[in-house]
Amino acid sequence: MTLDEAKQHLIQAWGTLGSSWGVSRTMAQVHALLLVSPVAMTTEDIMEALQISRGNVNMNVRDLIDWGIVRKVLKPGERKEFFEAEKDVWKVGMQVAKERKKRELEPLIRALEQVSTIEADITDPDVKQFAETVENLKKFANNTNNTLETIIKAEENFFWASFFKLFK
Amino acid sequence: MTLDEAKQHLIQAWGTLGSSWGVSRTMAQVHALLLVSPVAMTTEDIMEALQISRGNVNMNVRDLIDWGIVRKVLKPGERKEFFEAEKDVWKVGMQVAKERKKRELEPLIRALEQVSTIEADITDPDVKQFAETVENLKKFANNTNNTLETIIKAEENFFWASFFKLFK
DNA sequence: AAATACTTTCAAAATATTTTGAAAGTTCAA
DNA sequence: TTGAACTTTCAAAATATTTTGAAAGTATTT
Incomplete structure (x- = not known):
C-alpha cells in the first residue's frame, strides 16, 4: 500500500x-x-x-x-x-467529548428538568412510575455529564501542566 | 403539566x-x-x-x-x-455503550490496522508523519475501547453480584 | 475608484433516508 | 385444509439532508 x-x-x-x-x-x-x-x-x-x-x-x-x-x-x-x-488526537477526542456534552447531554438534562415539574396525583401508580423513570434518567444523565466533566478537566489540567513545564 | x-x-x-x-x-x-x-x-x-x-x-x-x-x-x-x-437506565446505557463499541469503534480499529500495513520509505518525512498519526489514532481508539470494556465489565459484574445476592 | 482575489451565502438540484401501505408470509385454531 | 389473526417485507412516495454553483459579499491591491 x-x-x-x-x-x-x-x-x-x-x-x-x-x-x-x-x-x-x-x-x-x-x-x-x-x-x-x-x-x-x-x-x-x-x-x-x-x-x-x-x-x-x-x-x-x-x-x-x-x-x-x-x-x-x-x-x-x-x-x-x-x-x-489539530494533530493531537487526545485533544481532538477531548474537544469532541466537550462539544457533544454541550450539544447533546445538556439539552437532555434541561428537558428532563422540565418534564419533572409534572403536577399530578403522586398516589396514582402510573404517575409514580413515570416520575421514577424520569428521576432515573436524570440521575444517569447527570452522572454521565459529571464523569465527562471530570475527564475533560483532568485532561485540560494535564495539558496545561505539560505546557507550563516548557518554562520551568 | x-x-x-x-x-x-x-x-x-x-x-x-x-x-x-x-x-x-x-x-x-x-x-x-x-x-x-x-x-x-x-x-x-x-x-x-x-x-x-x-x-x-x-x-x-x-x-x-x-x-x-x-x-x-x-x-x-x-x-x-x-x-x-428495559427500564433500568443503567442497563440501557451499558447496552448502548456495548453496541456502539461493537458497531463503531471495532470497525475503526480494524481499518486502522489495515492502513498501518503501508509499505513505504520510512525515511520520507511525509510517510513518517502519516505513520505517526495513524499510530496515535490506533492508541486512542484502543484506549477508548479498553476503557469502555472495563466499564462494561464492571457494570456486568455489579449486576450479577446484586442478582446473586437475591439467593443468599 | 476600480479591478482583482478571494470567501460566503443560499435557492435549487441531487442524493439519502425514512415512511407508507398493501401484498406476501406466518401461525394457529377449528 | 381453510380462514382468521397477526407479522414481515419491500417498492414506491414522502421527507430530510447534503451538495452545487453562481451571485453577492468582503478585503486588498493598483
Missing part, C-alpha cells in the same frame, strides 16, 4: 464512521484529509482532493472550526486562507 | 436527541414511548400513540430489539406480540 492509497483508505473509513457519530460523511472526510495532511490546505486543495464543491468545503470547514478541531491559518504574503487540523 | 403532557414532552425530547446519537427520530420515540409506558404495548398501540404506520413500527421495534433495549413479550392466551423496554 502506498502513502496515497493509505490516506485514501483512512479518509474513506473516517467518512463511513462519521455517519454513526452524527457527523456528515463529507465533514468527517475533510477532517481526515486535514488530519493526515503534513501541511495546511486551502479551500481549492480540499475541493480537488475530495472532488467536492467550493460551497461544500466552506460549510464543512466552518463546522469543523466550530467543533474546535480545525484551525484557520494565515500565511504571510498569501491572500488565501489555509486550514489545518 | 399532566402525565400525558409530560410523556409527550419526553418522547419529543428523546426523539430530537436521537438524531445526534445516530439513531432515527422515530426509533428514539418508540423507545421513549415504551420506556415510559407502565405496560407492554402492541404494534397497534404504538401505531396509535405515535401516528406512524405498521411497517414503520415493525422495523423500529426490530432494531430496538437488535440493540438489546426492548424485549418481545408474549402474553398467555394472546396472539399479539407485546413489547416492553
Whole structure:
C-alpha cells in the first residue's frame, strides 16, 4: 500500500464512521484529509482532493472550526486562507467529548428538568412510575455529564501542566 | 403539566436527541414511548400513540430489539406480540455503550490496522508523519475501547453480584 | 475608484433516508 | 385444509439532508 492509497483508505473509513457519530460523511472526510495532511490546505486543495464543491468545503470547514478541531491559518504574503487540523488526537477526542456534552447531554438534562415539574396525583401508580423513570434518567444523565466533566478537566489540567513545564 | 403532557414532552425530547446519537427520530420515540409506558404495548398501540404506520413500527421495534433495549413479550392466551423496554437506565446505557463499541469503534480499529500495513520509505518525512498519526489514532481508539470494556465489565459484574445476592 | 482575489451565502438540484401501505408470509385454531 | 389473526417485507412516495454553483459579499491591491 502506498502513502496515497493509505490516506485514501483512512479518509474513506473516517467518512463511513462519521455517519454513526452524527457527523456528515463529507465533514468527517475533510477532517481526515486535514488530519493526515503534513501541511495546511486551502479551500481549492480540499475541493480537488475530495472532488467536492467550493460551497461544500466552506460549510464543512466552518463546522469543523466550530467543533474546535480545525484551525484557520494565515500565511504571510498569501491572500488565501489555509486550514489545518489539530494533530493531537487526545485533544481532538477531548474537544469532541466537550462539544457533544454541550450539544447533546445538556439539552437532555434541561428537558428532563422540565418534564419533572409534572403536577399530578403522586398516589396514582402510573404517575409514580413515570416520575421514577424520569428521576432515573436524570440521575444517569447527570452522572454521565459529571464523569465527562471530570475527564475533560483532568485532561485540560494535564495539558496545561505539560505546557507550563516548557518554562520551568 | 399532566402525565400525558409530560410523556409527550419526553418522547419529543428523546426523539430530537436521537438524531445526534445516530439513531432515527422515530426509533428514539418508540423507545421513549415504551420506556415510559407502565405496560407492554402492541404494534397497534404504538401505531396509535405515535401516528406512524405498521411497517414503520415493525422495523423500529426490530432494531430496538437488535440493540438489546426492548424485549418481545408474549402474553398467555394472546396472539399479539407485546413489547416492553428495559427500564433500568443503567442497563440501557451499558447496552448502548456495548453496541456502539461493537458497531463503531471495532470497525475503526480494524481499518486502522489495515492502513498501518503501508509499505513505504520510512525515511520520507511525509510517510513518517502519516505513520505517526495513524499510530496515535490506533492508541486512542484502543484506549477508548479498553476503557469502555472495563466499564462494561464492571457494570456486568455489579449486576450479577446484586442478582446473586437475591439467593443468599 | 476600480479591478482583482478571494470567501460566503443560499435557492435549487441531487442524493439519502425514512415512511407508507398493501401484498406476501406466518401461525394457529377449528 | 381453510380462514382468521397477526407479522414481515419491500417498492414506491414522502421527507430530510447534503451538495452545487453562481451571485453577492468582503478585503486588498493598483
